[in-house]
Amino acid sequence: MAFEGLADRLQNTIQKIKGKGKVTEQDVKEMTREVRLALLEADVNFKVVKDFIKKVKERAVGQEVMESLTPGQQVIKVVKEELTSLMGEDESKIAVADKPPTVIMMVGLQGAGKTTTTGKLANLLRKKYNRNPLLVAADVYRPAAVDQLETLGKQLDIPVHQEGTQANPVDIANRAMEKAKEEHLDYVIVDTAGRLHVDEDLMNELSQIKENVQPDETFLVVDSMTGQDAVNVAESFNDQLDISGVILTKLDGDTRGGAALSIKAVTEKPIKFAGMGEKLDELEVFHPERMASRILGM
Amino acid sequence: ARYRSVDEDFFEDLEEILIAADVGVSTVMDLIDELKMEVKRRNIKDTNEVKQVISEKLVEIYHGEEDEEVAELNLQEDDVTVVLFVGVNGVGKTTTIGKLAHQLQEDGKKVLLAAGDTFRAGAIEQLNEWGNRVGVDTIKHSEGSDPSAVIYDGIQAARSRKADVLLCDTAGRLQNKVNLMNELSKVKRVIEREVPNGPHEVLLVLDATTGQNALSQAKTFADATDVSGIALTKLDGTAKGGIVLAIRNELGIPVKYVGLGERVEDLQTFDPQAFVYGLFADMMDEE
Ligand SMILES: Nc1nc2c(ncn2[C@@H]2O[C@H](COP(=O)(O)OP(=O)(O)OP(=O)(O)O)[C@@H](O)[C@H]2O)c(=O)[nH]1
Ligand SMILES: Nc1nc2c(ncn2[C@@H]2O[C@H](COP(=O)(O)OP(=O)(O)OP(=O)(O)O)[C@@H](O)[C@H]2O)c(=O)[nH]1
Ligand SMILES: [K+]
Ligand SMILES: [Mg+2]
Ligand SMILES: [Mg+2]
Numbered sequence A: 001m002a003f004e005g006l007a008d009r010l011q012n013t014i015q016k017i018k019g020k021g022k023v024t025e026q027d028v029k030e031m032t033r034e035v036r037l038a039l040l041e042a043d044v045n046f047k048v049v050k051d052f053i054k055k056v057k058e059r060a061v062g063q064e065v066m067e068s069l070t071p072g073q074q075v076i077k078v079v080k081e082e083l084t085s086l087m088g089e090d091e092s093k094i095a096v097a098d099k100p101p102t103v104i105m106m107v108g109l110q111g112a113g114k115t116t117t118t119g120k121l122a123n124l125l126r127k128k129y130n131r132n133p134l135l136v137a138a139d140v141y142r143p144a145a146v147d148q149l150e151t152l153g154k155q156l157d158i159p160v161h162q163e164g165t166q167a168n169p170v171d172i173a174n175r176a177m178e179k180a181k182e183e184h185l186d187y188v189i190v191d192t193a194g195r196l197h198v199d200e201d202l203m204n205e206l207s208q209i210k211e212n213v214q215p216d217e218t219f220l221v222v223d224s225m226t227g228q229d230a231v232n233v234a235e236s237f238n239d240q241l242d243i244s245g246v247i248l249t250k251l252d253g254d255t256r257g258g259a260a261l262s263i264k265a266v267t268e269k270p271i272k273f274a275g276m277g278e279k280l281d282e283l284e285v286f287h288p289e290r291m292a293s294r295i296l297g298m
Numbered sequence B: 001a002r003y004r005s006v007d008e009d010f011f012e013d014l015e016e017i018l019i020a021a022d023v024g025v026s027t028v029m030d031l032i033d034e035l036k037m038e039v040k041r042r043n044i045k046d047t048n049e050v051k052q053v054i055s056e057k058l059v060e061i062y063h064g065e066e067d068e069e070v071a072e073l074n075l076q077e078d079d080v081t082v083v084l085f086v087g088v089n090g091v092g093k094t095t096t097i098g099k100l101a102h103q104l105q106e107d108g109k110k111v112l113l114a115a116g117d118t119f120r121a122g123a124i125e126q127l128n129e130w131g132n133r134v135g136v137d138t139i140k141h142s143e144g145s146d147p148s149a150v151i152y153d154g155i156q157a158a159r160s161r162k163a164d165v166l167l168c169d170t171a172g173r174l175q176n177k178v179n180l181m182n183e184l185s186k187v188k189r190v191i192e193r194e195v196p197n198g199p200h201e202v203l204l205v206l207d208a209t210t211g212q213n214a215l216s217q218a219k220t221f222a223d224a225t226d227v228s229g230i231a232l233t234k235l236d237g238t239a240k241g242g243i244v245l246a247i248r249n250e251l252g253i254p255v256k257y258v259g260l261g262e263r264v265e266d267l268q269t270f271d272p273q274a275f276v277y278g279l280f281a282d283m284m285d286e287e
Helices: A006-020 A025-041 A046-060 A071-087 A114-129 A145-156 A169-182 A200-213 A230-241 A259-267 A288-296 B008-020 B025-041 B047-063 B093-106 B123-134 B147-160 B178-194 B213-225 B243-251 B272-285
Strands: A102-107 A133-138 A187-192 A217-223 A245-249 A271-275 A283-285 B081-086 B111-116 B137-139 B165-170 B201-207 B229-233 B255-259 B267-269
Touching: A006 A025, A006 A071, A025 A046, A025 A071, A025 B025, A046 A071, A046 A259, A046 B008, A071 A259, A071 A288, A102 A114, A102 A200, A114 A133, A114 A145, A114 A187, A114 A217, A114 A245, A114 A271, A114 A283, A133 A145, A133 A169, A145 B123, A169 A187, A169 A200, A187 A200, A200 A230, A217 A230, A217 A259, A230 A259, A245 A259, A259 A271, A259 A288, B008 B025, B008 B047, B008 B272, B025 B047, B025 B243, B047 B243, B047 B272, B081 B093, B081 B178, B081 B213, B093 B111, B093 B123, B093 B165, B093 B201, B093 B229, B093 B255, B093 B267, B111 B123, B111 B147, B123 B137, B137 B147, B147 B165, B147 B178, B165 B178, B178 B213, B201 B213, B201 B243, B201 B255, B213 B243, B229 B243, B243 B272, B255 B272
Parallel strands: A102 A187, A102 A217, A133 A187, A217 A245, A245 A271, B081 B165, B081 B201, B111 B137, B111 B165, B201 B229, B229 B255
Antiparallel strands: A271 A283, B255 B267
16 A cells, blocks of 8 residues: 655666666666656646656656666656756745735635635734734635634634625625725735636636735645646636645645645646644645655655 | 547557546556457457446456445434544535435434534534534534544434434544544444444545545545445546545445535435446547
8 A cells, every 4th residue: 555655666677777787778768667657656647747757758868867876866866856846946935915915815626725724824924924914704605614714713813804604705805805904904814615626606706806805825725635636626726816826735644745746837836835734833834845755755 | 539449549548547537557557458458359449349348347446356236324223323424634524414414314314413523613513504404403512522422422312312313523634643543443432332333334535636645544544443435525526536446446445425516415326337437438528
């Protein structure tokens, strides 16, 4: 069951090369084949894997690997470098609007972790940046979604704007903006209902909210256990909402998290934070290099 | 037709489409090898004919040795039937309970819910609201209390109110959290102690959007709670949930229900044939 990491996967080929003392193109082919399998087992999307392998192969048939005394390690190095650069720089900054309040909108599939992350972000903004956020309960569909956000607000002692479940999410968001201005709250975080990327009506609702509140950040919240479908989800949300960044949740689990690579590759938007638990202080800065190692199982 | 013949290109596309459905690369490669042999053996040239063989082989992977039909729900005749819901965070446990409660009620059963998620903000209210929506009562304690105690009370209440079925919600937990998995085992032991042969079902809820990690989820939850079946949720999206093939094949756990949306009526019993066809239908429908 335990998936083999890339290093283990490359062992056989490396042994063979040692016997011959020379790297052939066939060896490189075998090694990239193992890289492909490792990435697919880590849930990286197959199209993303394809492009990635092409890049690795180009570099691997070069001198760097072919003439190296430690070709296996050299391949791993190439793969890690390419992965890390694909995943981008450390990017943990949250936008600040010229004129407050700064608005953050949380979007994503059902159950990804939007509401919890809304609480976490508010907590971070207050603790680390000394800000005063307002949480907005714009999910009027999921049973007790409003209660959930209210409870988080109470736990954090951070105000929540809610209008029950009869009001329209666009109106709720608009009135929250007014309230934030009146009460001089400098951040507004809008928690929206989970929805499928193919649900036209609900995706339009998000566009409308976005048009109205003009967010400075639109975070796509993605479950790190997501499989091959991550590309479809990320692409759709990005096409329709032009997201500004991604927050990856549930990284405290044992998933390889290949979805991270898929999302980054199709949206080219930075992954900014990682959810590391259910508690409200368990949000971390996202580290591309650590993620690369994790995906490769090393 | 997009594919004139069953050639290398055809198999390459099939491999990709099955990997894209989260079937898992090793399962897919084994399958493609077998398919190639079968196609040769039966001398199949036509892509329409091969469709049948793919379905057969996929169902074979799903069923493995056993081919008997799996009963929907192990309902008891003369005692309360206790169903325990388990799974990682956000997969759809609470929602599935609401939908199943509705179905059981429609079948004339008296249903009771137990709010065993005492941890997540708003979890008790959420289950309670589902109960109100479908017209069944919810046994609940306050947030932060011991989940085992809630389930214990649920069982007593089910007995005294002569309920037919008790559906027990639990907090979502990632399978690598040892303490939380132990807590779940304890909940199960309470049910075992209080109800002969209980729990009668332990349903693991899996999100169809999940990739290969679902296999690890199934294994660990099965170790902790002896899972009897799977509810595969969120199949109304574009994810296919192909990992349940490997789960059935390697661990023998059958899928019992599929979730197809957020409304009360969006729960169906699992149909293996239809499911496996769905895994590669996109490829065939393009013809
Ligand atoms: N272990 C862990 N659990 C998390 C994390 N983030 C969220 N969760 C849990 O995931 C589940 C779903 O989180 P929610 O915040 O309700 O997700 P959501 O996206 O708001 O869900 P909907 O509003 O229904 O679409 C809850 O059980 C959370 O406690 C994380 O980083 N780690
Ligand atoms: N589209 C779709 N959404 C679903 C389905 N089942 C559940 N959901 C949604 O997924 C989200 C999470 O569902 P919950 O029932 O709260 O999941 P849970 O497993 O109880 O979550 P935790 O208790 O936080 O671990 C909610 O927004 C549900 O409405 C389904 O079959 N299809
Ligand atoms: K999820
Ligand atoms: Mg929410
Ligand atoms: Mg729940």
